[in-house]
Amino acid sequence: MARSKIITRVDSQRPAQPGVNEDLFGFVPMVPVMVSCVSAEGRPNIIPLISWSFANRWPPKITIGICEGEYTPSYFVRASYRMILATGEFVVNFPDAALWEQMIQTGDLSANDPSVDKFEAAGLTPGRSLVVQAPTIEECPINIECVVREHLSLGSHHLFAGEIVAYHQYGEVVRQEASADVTVIEYAPVEGQSGKRLVWHSLPRMEDIG
């Protein structure tokens, strides 16, 4: 038997003026990451974003989408957009749940304000990357260094495709297991730190509520 669903037509109109309703047409599953970058002058920055994807296998590439126009109070030209356009580099840092507050804080601030230092404001530690100039965020268990190979405007957001040039992980993987709704990765201890288990919920659950 076919399942019945509620279907609505999506209006692709961009907002005509600031302050209009910014709500999405519906819930879209989103996985936030923290992208770090650096200006051509050497000023580091962080932008949390949900518009990312592991987009290509050979060479491995990650895409990110960053707002490049002025639309509403929360959709403005990101400082990170200008920085990544200028340097052609970024690092995708995967926060764990313990970093939620810091992640939201870095999204509430913009480096368009010259006095903003998001690493300092959120108490995060910049780390040295292997290939790119942009720093890693050391508190994140996984950091992926990327060099921009392609980029294009999609409308409100600019899409950067970055080739993965270096991969940092919490420790050596000693166990990895994936099932329909959970992936578990166990990392061996690294000097001065404990072993850790990363638990990733791969698919949402639809639960009966009667």
Ligand SMILES: Cc1cc2nc3c(=O)[nH]c(=O)nc-3n(C[C@H](O)[C@H](O)[C@H](O)COP(=O)(O)O)c2cc1C
């Ligand atoms: C969870 C989360 C997800 C976000 N996703 C995006 C995104 O995909 N693209 C984007 O341009 N901004 C996104 N933002 C908004 C930016 O992070 C925010 O505007 C930030 O202040 C931009 O900083 P910048 O001007 O220093 O680059 C997101 C914010 C949060 C908290």
